Amino acid sequence: MELDGARVVVTGGSDGIGAGLAAAFAERGAHVMVVARTEHKLRAVADRLVGDHLVADLTDADDVDTLVARCVDRLGHVDIWVNNAGVETNQSLAATPRDDIRALVRLNVEAAFLLTRDVLDHMLPRGSGHIVQMASVAGAVPFPGLTAYAGSKAALTHFTESLRLELKGTGIGLTVVSPGPVETAMWDRLEDADNDFAMVGLRRFKHLGFLPKLDVGRVVDATVGAVERDRRFVRLPRRYTGYHLLSNAPRRLVEAALIGTRFPRDWEETSS
Numbered sequence: 336m337e338l339d340g341a342r343v344v345v346t347g348g349s350d351g352i353g354a355g356l357a358a359a360f361a362e363r364g365a366h367v368m369v370v371a372r373t374e375h376k377l378r379a380v381a382d383r384l385v386g387d388h389l390v391a392d393l394t395d396a397d398d399v400d401t402l403v404a405r406c407v408d409r410l411g412h413v414d415i416w417v418n419n420a421g422v423e424t425n426q427s428l429a430a431t432p433r434d435d436i437r438a439l440v441r442l443n444v445e446a447a448f449l450l451t452r453d454v455l456d457h458m459l460p461r462g463s464g465h466i467v468q469m470a471s472v473a474g475a476v477p478f479p480g481l482t483a484y485a486g487s488k489a490a491l492t493h494f495t496e497s498l499r500l501e502l503k504g505t506g507i508g509l510t511v512v513s514p515g516p517v518e519t520a521m522w523d524r525l526e527d528a529d530n531d532f533a534m535v536g537l538r539r540f541k542h543l544g545f546l547p548k549l550d551v552g553r554v555v556d557a558t559v560g561a562v563e564r565d566r567r568f569v570r571l572p573r574r575y576t577g578y579h580l581l582s583n584a585p586r587r588l589v590e591a592a593l594i595g596t597r598f599p600r601d602w603e604e605t606s607s
């Protein structure tokens with residue numbers, strides 16, 4: 336996908352990986368819309384870009400249901416959509432408040448699924464577009480203490496791999512980004528949490544050398560490069576590649592089994 340002149344939306348673009356992605360797309364000539372809840376942070380990011388911002392709480396159904404239309408209205412069209420906004424958990428599932436689990440599923444799963452669906456409505460008739468899903472290594476391997484989070488990222492990864500088969504031949508690209516720990520506020524919250532259930536497992540992984548911290552720039556450069564070259568996956572650090580290949584193997588087998596099949600373009604009937 337050509338980035339110069341592209342219209343890009345980054346959810347969770349006010350901080351961390353999302354803010355880094357917004358800046359990197361803008362540096363390559365894209366017009367970027369950043370979306371999150373905190374207006375002053377969004378403003379600070381958008382002021383440094385060729386871009387704009389929209390305030391939305393993606394745990395709120397109305398905000399989710401109207402977001403793609405608001406972005407298209409402001410940008411004219413959308414070439415690249417990045418589902419990056421996400422939250423984590425840091426206790427055992429049994430100790431995690433129900434409302435925190437509900438908010439996590441709404442943001443990490445429901446909003447990402449619905450926004451993907453809505454932006455496809457816009458991209459399919461144009462026959463082009465690219466969607467980035469910010470998953471995690473926790474979507475491929477289990478992490479005690481991050482159970483709801485890991486489940487949400489596995490859901491996003493698997494959803495995207497099914498969707499990839501539906502979108503074959505449509506001109507829409509999909510990239511799943513699965514980083515290990517990245518130096519952002521999210522990772523600081525995990526390391527600083529008073530309740531250190533998650534850290535027991537994470538300390539062991541660290542001791543085994545499984546958890547080198549990535550800087551935001553590394554994830555950002557790999558992600559932007561993957562969109563430019565229409566790559567399916569960003570998997571960092573590379574030492575996790577084997578886990579990702581193993582967890583993705585059944586999906587690749589199904590993809591091979593479906594070679595040559597043609598699915599009806601039923602979205603053309605529903606949109607006419």
Ligand SMILES: NC(=O)c1ccc[n+]([C@@H]2O[C@H](COP(=O)([O-])OP(=O)(O)OC[C@H]3O[C@@H](n4cnc5c(N)ncnc54)[C@H](OP(=O)(O)O)[C@@H]3O)[C@@H](O)[C@H]2O)c1
Nearest residue numbers: 347349350351352371372373392393421471516517519521
């Ligand atoms: N950091 C890591 O170690 C790591 C590793 C693998 C994957 N990831 C994934 O990478 C993505 C970004 O993480 P990060 O580390 O950059 O996190 P972060 O620094 O905490 O930033 C999260 C972003 O999401 C926004 N956000 C949070 N709740 C929201 C809501 N309800 N509605 C709209 N926006 C919301 C935040 O802005 P507001 O609070 O202003 O809304 C912020 O812009 C997440 O999906 C995360 O799961 C992170």
